[in-house]
Amino acid sequence: MTDYLTYEEFGRRFFEVAVTEERVGSAFSDLAGEDFQVGPIPSGPGGVAKVWADVRISEPKLTRAVGDLITFTVKIPLRIGLLIDLRVDRIRYDVDGLITLPLTVHAANPLELRIEVDPPRPRDVWVDVSSHNIRASVVRVVASVDNEIRRFIAQYVADEIDKPEVKAARIIDVAKGIEGAFHSL
Numbered sequence: 467m468t469d470y471l472t473y474e475e476f477g478r479r480f481f482e483v484a485v486t487e488e489r490v491g492s493a494f495s496d497l498a499g500e501d502f503q504v505g506p507i508p509s510g511p512g513g514v515a516k517v518w519a520d521v522r523i524s525e526p527k528l529t530r531a532v533g534d535l536i537t538f539t540v541k542i543p544l545r546i547g548l549l550i551d552l553r554v555d556r557i558r559y560d561v562d563g564l565i566t567l568p569l570t571v572h573a574a575n576p577l578e579l580r581i582e583v584d585p586p587r588p589r590d591v592w593v594d595v596s597s598h599n600i601r602a603s604v605v606r607v608v609a610s611v612d613n614e615i616r617r618f619i620a621q622y623v624a625d626e627i628d629k630p631e632v633k634a635a636r637i638i639d640v641a642k643g644i645e646g647a648f649h650s651l
Contacts, residue, residue, distance in 0.1 A: 477573075477637040484640075485536050485571045487528040490581055492635070503624070506551070507614060515609040520547040521559075521619070538569040542584075544619065548595070552606060557605050561615060565623055577644075581636035585624035588616035 468579055471479070505518030524543040531537045548630035549556060574580045595614050597603040606612065628633060 473559065481536060481571070481573070481579075482532060484638075485530075485579060487530050487538070488568065489575075489638075490538055490571065491526060504618060504622070505549075507618060508613060509550070509611065513606070514552070515605070516551040517609070517614060518549045518551070519615070519618070521545075521622075523641045536571045538571075540567040540569060541565070542567070542623070546593075546615065548611070548615070550609060550611065552605065555601075557602045558598070559602065559611070561593050561607065562591045562596075563591060563615070565619060566590050566592075567623075567627075577639070577641040579638040579640060579651045580604045581638075583636070584625055585615075585627065586620040588613065588620045590620045591616040593619075 500523045502521050503519065504521065506516035508517075508599035509517045510513045522545045524545070526540050526542045529539045529541075531604065532538075542565040544561070546563060548559040548561055550559070567583055567586055567590065569581055569583045572580045572582060593612055595606060595612055595615070597606055
């Protein structure tokens, strides 16, 4: 005998099976492995210091939480080579970073799954800056290097997740997928 489900039960089970770390992660896979350079960014009192950064974004890690809503926490690791130009001296730093993004998956009309992501703020970016000497440590504090890195990385990721191709990847047209499945029978 067949064990029937209500439409509501079916929908909930469908959501839990369809909305996995792998599927949601694919919407953010374009960010992984990307290298970019920034600078010069004026920093410190009066913008006397100029900051350049070589950034590498690694593969995002997702954690799913199933409750009334299905949510995810995305952690995006970064490696940054940082150069601060003080006009009289250039100081290099190695930076490890991590961006944390909360995501929520919603059902939407006509029949879509939509991945909503809050743009990151500087407080969502963790950085560990390695100073190689005392002078580098002092410059880092005076030039507010850590805060500038957090601010810039948060803005860069916010701009990336707002790009049309990333927005499109965050919308899954379920009706189109079902139609394709029936046509292939």
